[in-house]
Amino acid sequence: xxxTEKTFFANTAYKRLWWQGYQGRFGAFHWxxxxxxxxxxxQGLNLRNYDDSESNAWASAAGxxxxxxxxxxxxxxxxxxxxxxxxxxxxxxxxxxxxxxxLVNTYVACQGAVSAHGYDIYxxxxxxxxxxPDDYASFPLTSLPYFxxxxxANACADFINVxxxxxxxxxxxxxxxxxxxxxxxxxYWTTKSSAHPSGYYKIAGSNDYNLSYxxxxxxxxxxxxxxxxxxxxxxxxxxxxTMQNLQNLWPADPFQGNDYGTHPWHSAEFLFSxxxxxxxxxxxxxxxxxx
Amino acid sequence: MKNNYYKAAAILIALAxxxxxxxxxxxxxxxxxxxxxxxxxxxxxxxxxxxxxxALGAYRKGLIDRxxxxxxxxxxxxxxxxxxxxxxxxxxxxxxxxxxxxxxxxLENGWDTPEKFSQYKTYTDEVGLFQFTGLxxxxxxxxxxxxxxxxxxxxxxxxxxxxxxxxxxxxxxxxMWKLRGPEPMVHVQCDSRVPYNGASVSxxxxxxxxxxDGDLRITLSRYPLNIRRGRDKxxxxxxxxxxxxxxxxxxxxxxxxxxxxxxxxxxxxxxxSNHVPWSGELDKEFYFYKANKQYGxxxxxxxxxxxxxxxxxxxxxxxxxxxxxxxxxxxxxxIR
Numbered sequence: 001x002x003x004t005e006k007t008f009f010a011n012t013a014y015k016r017l018w019w020q021g022y023q024g025r026f027g028a029f030h031w032x033x034x035x036x037x038x039x040x041x042x043q044g045l046n047l048r049n050y051d052d053s054e055s056n057a058w059a060s061a062a063g064x065x066x067x068x069x070x071x072x073x074x075x076x077x078x079x080x081x082x083x084x085x086x087x088x089x090x091x092x093x094x095x096x097x098x099x100x101x102x103l104v105n106t107y108v109a110c111q112g113a114v115s116a117h118g119y120d121i122y123x124x125x126x127x128x129x130x131x132x133p134d135d136y137a138s139f140p141l142t143s144l145p146y147f148x149x150x151x152x153a154n155a156c157a158d159f160i161n162v163x164x165x166x167x168x169x170x171x172x173x174x175x176x177x178x179x180x181x182x183x184x185x186x187x188y189w190t191t192k193s194s195a196h197p198s199g200y201y202k203i204a205g206s207n208d209y210n211l212s213y214x215x216x217x218x219x220x221x222x223x224x225x226x227x228x229x230x231x232x233x234x235x236x237x238x239x240x241x242t243m244q245n246l247q248n249l250w251p252a253d254p255f256q257g258n259d260y261g262t263h264p265w266h267s268a269e270f271l272f273s274x275x276x277x278x279x280x281x282x283x284x285x286x287x288x289x290x291x
Numbered sequence: 292m293k294n295n296y297y298k299a300a301a302i303l304i305a306l307a308x309x310x311x312x313x314x315x316x317x318x319x320x321x322x323x324x325x326x327x328x329x330x331x332x333x334x335x336x337x338x339x340x341x342x343x344x345x346a347l348g349a350y351r352k353g354l355i356d357r358x359x360x361x362x363x364x365x366x367x368x369x370x371x372x373x374x375x376x377x378x379x380x381x382x383x384x385x386x387x388x389x390x391x392x393x394x395x396x397x398l399e400n401g402w403d404t405p406e407k408f409s410q411y412k413t414y415t416d417e418v419g420l421f422q423f424t425g426l427x428x429x430x431x432x433x434x435x436x437x438x439x440x441x442x443x444x445x446x447x448x449x450x451x452x453x454x455x456x457x458x459x460x461x462x463x464x465x466x467m468w469k470l471r472g473p474e475p476m477v478h479v480q481c482d483s484r485v486p487y488n489g490a491s492v493s494x495x496x497x498x499x500x501x502x503x504d505g506d507l508r509i510t511l512s513r514y515p516l517n518i519r520r521g522r523d524k525x526x527x528x529x530x531x532x533x534x535x536x537x538x539x540x541x542x543x544x545x546x547x548x549x550x551x552x553x554x555x556x557x558x559x560x561x562x563x564s565n566h567v568p569w570s571g572e573l574d575k576e577f578y579f580y581k582a583n584k585q586y587g588x589x590x591x592x593x594x595x596x597x598x599x600x601x602x603x604x605x606x607x608x609x610x611x612x613x614x615x616x617x618x619x620x621x622x623x624x625x626i627r
Contacts, residue, residue: 155520252444287603
């Protein structure tokens with residue numbers, strides 16, 4: 001997304017919340033995602049653009065955590081956070097960094113593009129031929145799901161669409177990890193050995209470099225680890241979250257017969273009209289959202 | 292370390308650079324890489340993959356680039372046969388003839404670009420059958436339409452074929468509702484709150500609002516009272532009562548006709564903390580009749596898991612004040 005698009009989405013969110021009756025303060029957190037790809041084949045221009053963005057997302061979490069800490073001190077127990085798509089990488093990691101310190105009253109994950117196994121080891125696996133360990137489900141440093149419950153949010157909700165187009169494409173991206181290529185130097189996982197103690201390494205120039213936790217956590221998660229579960233926003237049940245099936249909130253699919261599985265539905269709350277998405281924004285403020 | 296082929300390719304790219312201009316047109320990414328033996332171009336090679344496993348295997352072996360693997364993924368997705376065999380019937384099982392059927396063929400257009408849609412049309416024959424054949428793409432959305440019939444908007448009208456893909460002898464069935472004709476109705480949606488300590492709250496079915504002498508009574512009990520929302524599992528019980536009236540729990544495809552009989556005064560729903568799967572949400576649909584013999588439809592959505600002193604409830608009602616059992620609703624005829 002371009003910076004302009006992010007601003008448009010934030011403006012839309014604020015206006016739609018206002019129409020729902022929300023009269024509090026509103027803020028948007030931006031981080032440097034990649035953008036301006038003229039076509040899908042431009043993946044060829046930067047073969048890792050999605051994962052580069054994900055890497056930036058992980059790395060931006062500290063900034064969000066700091067922001068939320070500051071806000072919570074100003075408005076104790078009155079800060080609410082919702083994140084869209086890859087924003088749930090930033091939000092989830094910021095809340096993980098919060099540990100036992102409450103950063104927000106409620107976190108609503110909307111169409112989250114992050115592994116559901118990071119929260120719930122029992123989330124449904126999908127049929128992939130994963131070539132890496134599922135470090136989201138069992139993080140090597142803790143042997144627990146990576147996010148291990150979000151204790152810095154009083155409550156969590158998950159707005160999901162099991163047919164989400166982008167989160168289906170997300171699976172393809174997961175399949176193609178570790179990021180390997182002929183036209184760029186890539187990331188690899190192999191059986192642990194003295195040469196590669198963690199199994200993860202990357203090649204740069206004529207050398208290979210071992211990667212390990214915790215020093216290279218974000219690099220490993222962004223470029224190497226394959227999720228064996230569906231994305232958080234496409235999983236029907238995730239322990240620790242109040243679930244909201246978005247298909248129950250949406251009007252009939254205008255691309256009928258496609259079961260909310262086309263591209264625009266991934267960002268429907270921003271792209272469709274306020275009337276069409278009235279229930280979505282109502283739910284965000286309502287009983288399955290911020291309550 | 293990666294194999295030597297990778298190293299050679301990397302050196303080649305370092306020397307020659309990447310041609311940024313020609314990725315799209317031929318669905319190839321790495322024009323500076325040599326095609327494998329037996330192929331004139333890398334496009335030919337990428338286009339030779341007929342399933343995703345082959346493309347993934349080639350990627351894993353270092354034979355194709357990551358971008359090429361993605362291109363292969365989208366290309367293979369768009370090559371899927373979308374032959375579709377369907378039939379359309381009404382709620383009585385009778386064929387719906389001469390219905391207009393639209394097929395929305397979807398072609399994937401990449402990560403950052405919306406899909407391309409192509410629309411195809413056909414009609415049901417004298418026994419309600421139709422088909423689309425010879426189409427290839429990522430998906431095919433099929434929608435029948437006929438004046439005087441209703442089609443559900445959330446998949447409730449759709450009965451899958453037995454096999455994964457339909458065939459002339461194993462068709463997808465669309466069930467449409469043959470309309471009697473909508474009547475003026477009252478429709479309300481109300482978001483409210485109820486306590487979870489066992490105290491009853493009454494609502495008025497016609498307005499959806501709380502009312503001390505309302506004809507819908509909700510009683511929610513939760514144990515323990517104090518929970519961590521979304522994290523704790525707990526016991527809960529909800530009683531839904533129609534005061535001086537009745538309710539029928541329903542899950543009809545088209546809840547457009549209220550039964551004349553079979554109503555009971557209340558329903559109770561419980562969830563034990565050790566139930567698998569456990570949920571703190573209740574979503575139920577009912578037919579109801581009021582003491583004055585008016586029929587209607589009721590939807591109750593209740594979250595039991597609030598950490599506030601009360602918890603959220605959404606009530607929707609559709610009420611036909613004429614006394615008819617007909618619940619076909621047209622927003623243009625809504626009584627306000």
